[in-house]
Amino acid sequence: MAAALAERRITLYSAARRAPADLVRLDPGALRFSLGTSLGDLRIPVLVAPDARDIVQAAAVQLALLLSTQHRHFVPPEDRDRLLLHPMQATLPTAAPTLGPSGGGPDLRAAAQLAPALHPALTGGVVTAWMGPGGRGRSLTALFIEALRLAFAEMAGTRDREPTPALVALALFEELRGAEERIRDALPAGFGERQLRVATLCGLWVAAQTGVARVLREARRPDDDPLRAALDAILSPGALLGGRVPVAIGGATLYGCELPSNLPLVDELSQALGGGGDPDEATALAARGLAADDDLSRRAEQAVAVARLREALTAGVVSAERFGYGERVAELRDLLTAPLRLAAAAAEEGPRRNLVRLVEACAAPGGEPGQLLGRGARQLRDWKAREPAASAGLGREEARAAFARAAVALFADAALERFLAPARRALSHRTGAEAEGGAEREWEAGRLYRISVKGPILRDVVERPLGHLFADVKDFTRKTGLLGQAAMADFLRREFYLPVLIAAKRHYTGMQHLSDRGGVSVNNLLGDAISFSGNILALTELALDIRRQLASYSAQLAAAVRSARIAPEVAQIEALEAGVFLSFGPPPLVVTIEDEVFGTSRVAIAEKINESARGTARSSAARARADALLAAERASQGSPGLQHAWSVFVAPPAAIDLPPADEARAVELLRGGDLAGAMRAVAEPVRDALVTAARGERPGDIYNAGAAMSEEALEAFLEALGDERVVRRVALAAGDVPAALAARYWYGELPQRLVATFHPGGQLAELFRYAGRCAFKGLxxxxxxxxxxxxxxxxxxxxALAARWYAGDR
Known part of the structure; x- marks a missing residue:
């Protein structure tokens, strides 16, 4: 059975070596959720939930304790009390002292039969108890079954585009590897710990593989299915045990025979298979290396001979147990389950004669057990120190080839791990501390693959968008230079941050993560700005509150300047002017970063936060165009005191982007003295830009000295109002502005698009004006x-006009 496992690992390697990247391909376009900006930095956030982690760790500890109990000769006296007092000792299932299965259905019996072939200490009786009713190994197998069943169902929901079962297998395999520390605590110290730890890891692999095989049968995946190969490769026994050295020194026989830590041609085999070499050629290379060294060759031949002897004796003991002769073969069973003892007994003539007598005594009842054990006895009698494999019917060359094949299987597993490395690295194993609200919130938001006894793995979430408000202070740097940073910091605290936060508190509902769409939450406080996310109605009201607060402060400052009650330096800052912009979109992801020096940092990330920040810009070109139009209107009316009616201005940028080739050609012509030619070179892009500007198709820059919102946010606001408001979409045309107002304020180029909202009784509630289309950098x-x-x-x-608007006029 171990030789069959070795061949399976080589077959997996052979199929994958020509296109290693295809073994487990995690394509961002096929994944339902992933992080990273390219395939190279792909990150898939996964979490093995506490309930699943507890199953893995409890199964690992229980098996380690069962093995310690079964192999008491490995436990030194000073360790016995510690292990006996382990909290799990009282609930250990009773393991039958059998080498083969002691009961169970087909899957359990197959697992118990495979286990001794992987490690001598992993008896079928222990595995039957551990994976049977009441055993934690049964829960581990069930975890793999249920998680993979769910993964196949969710993969079907993506039309098999997302390899969800591979993601689950990758995550659970890492959890198996992570259980090793808990295993050490449940094992005796010294030589026994190393042997029993490797045996325990082999048992974990058997339970997991049993679950995977069950689900693949249920899913009716064909033998040549790439996903089957991917799952087999991910669930690597060699990688779970820790690689070449732990396999060798831990007594494992999973590749067909015991392999020494000083394998021949280690570098050559590693390089050949790691580079995608042919496994048959690697086998021949290893066999030649053995043939060139007589000492290595004889040790390799003896390892193969011992493996064949173990197979024969194990078959006999298991048969005797099945026929009710378990007590008769107890001494032989103990020898077979103690790592290294069979090899030691077969190597020397005296112990070998004793072993022959023991085997013959066990074979005395005859029948099938007697026939099987008789073969083992004959092999022992025919054993030759110089050609041990001949006793098993193998020539020296055949024995070297068998040993070489086992070694190649080990290195093939290592090569498969290199092939899988990008996929294993792509998984970002989460603890719950990475984002505010923990793993549960991330899973609920559809941003985390969670493996749990309760599904689903990745939630399909319809995101409930939120408002995102950003407010920043105009000319912060200049004002800081005038007042000094200490004075400016105190000024902002008193006149900006505290009033804004006080206004925001009225909408705070105590929630942290905005999942209920209620209230507002502070994202970030910056040097001259503040960012909120939350309910669109609350944030729109907050934007108006900020405008009122700033207007009130400006009036106080103007009065103080007139009465000379403040210092001249403070008078130079004029009004405290801030831009406010409100966007609407997906809720922010709040990342928390823990550092032992700097403590906890909190960062809110959302595309619409970026949009809201861009919306507070103050483009000098946009303001200059608005002021130029105002100056023309003043001249036209003969009214130098005419003021802007609005606070938000949008205008196309004055610059014209030239294609690089046209720009280079024009510069080249100009340097050559051909001004006319240079002008002709840029004529076409200049003309196109002017035509676009004339049509109003070119997005503009923004100068925001008031409060504004995206159209997306406006529509969300209106929808959220529901029946609380009557909405009127109106046009402000030439002649609509009363003369008295037109003499004092310039309402811009008409017509203007307005949206007015009214309380049911007809009282005006809010007014919005279309300012234009803006081009925000990167958006x-x-x-x-x-x-x-x-x-x-x-x-x-x-x-002046609310009554007309409410009545539906215009």
Whole structure:
């Protein structure tokens, strides 16, 4: 059975070596959720939930304790009390003292039959108890079965694009590997610990493989299915045991025979198979290396001879147990289950004669057990120190080839691990501390693959979008230079941060993660800015509150300047002007970073936070265009005191982007003295830019000295209002502005698009004005609406025209 496992590992390697990347391909486009900006930095957040982790660790500890109990000769006296007092001792299942299966159905019996072939100490009786009713190994197998069943179902939901079972297998395999520390605590110290630890890991592999095989049968996956190969490769026995050295010194026989730590041609085999070499050629290479060294050759031949002898004697003992002769073969069973004892007994003539007498005594009842044990006795009698494998019917060359094949299987497993390394690295194993709200919140938000006894693995979540408000102070750097950083910091604290936070508290509901769409939450406090996320209605009201607060402060500052009650330096800062912008989109991901020096840092990340920050920009070109139009209107009316009615201005950028080739050609011509030619070279892109600007198709830059929101946020606001408001979409046309207002304020180029909301009784609630389409760096163009201040020119206009708008006029 171990030789069959070795051949399976070689077959997997042979199929994968020409296209290693295809063994487990994790394509970001096929995954339902992933992190990273490219295939090279792909990260798939996964979590083995506490309930699943407990199953793995309890299964590992219980098996380690069962093996310690079964092999008491490995436990030194000073360790016995410690192991006897282990909390799990009281619930250990009773293991039958059998080498083969002691009961169970087909899957359990197959597992118990395979186990002794992987490690002598892993008896069928222990595995039957551990994987049978009441054993924690049964829960481990069930975990693999249920998790993979769910993974296959979720993969079907993606039309088999996402290899969900591979993700689950990768995550659970890492959990198996992580149980090793708990295993050490449940084992005796010294030589026995090393042997029993490797035996325990072999048992974990048997339980997991049993679960995988069960699900593959149920799913009716064909033998040549790439996903079957991927799962087999992921569940690597060699990698679980820790690689070549632990396999060798831990007494494992999973590749067909015991392999020494000083294998011949280690570097050559590792390089050949790691580079995708042919396994048959590698086998021949290893066999030649053995043939060239008589001492190595004889040790290799003896390892193969011992493996064949073990197979024969194990078959006889298991048969005797099945026929009720278990007590008669007890001494032979003890020898077979003690690592290294069979090899030692067969190597020397005196112990070998004693072993022959023991085997013959065990074979005395005859029948099938007697026939099988008789073969073992004959092999022992025919044993020759110089040609031990001949006793098993193998020539020296055949024995060297068999040993070489086992070694190649070991290195093939190592090569498969190299092939799998990108997939294993792609999994980002989470603890729950990476994001605010922990792993449960991340899973609920559909941002985490969770392996648990309760599904699903990845939740299909319809994200509930939120509002994102950003406010920042104009000319922060200049004001800091005027006042000094200490004075400016105190100034911002008193007149910006504290008033804004006080206003925001009225909408705070105590929730942390915005999952209920209620309230607001502070994302970040920056040097001159503040960011919130939360309910769109609350944030729109907060934007208006901020406008009122800033207007109130500006009035106080103006009065103080007039009465000379403040220092001249403070007077130079003029009004505290801030831009406010409100976006609407997916909720932020709040990342927490723990550091032993700097403590806990909290960062909110969302594309719409970036959009809201861009929306507070103050483009000098956009303001210059608005001021130029105002100056022209002042001249036209003969009214030098005319003021802007609005606070948010959008205008196409003055610069014209030239294609690099046209720019280079124009510069080259100009350097050669051909000004006319240079002008002709840029004429076409300049003309196209002007035509686009004339049509109003070119997104503009924004100068935000008030409050604004994206059209997306406006529509979300209106929808959230429901029946609480009556909405009127109106146009402000030439002649609509009362003369008294037109003499004081310039309401811009008409017509203007407005949205007015009213309380059911007809009282105006909010007013919004379309400002234009903006081009925000790194983002798609955004339609911008000014949130009109409830004071000044917008408020006066609303008072004059609100009744007409409510009645449906225009």
């Amino acid at each position: 798609a163009p955004v339609a911008v609406w000014e949130i009109c201040a409830p004071l000044g020119a917008p408020a006066e206009l609303a008072r």
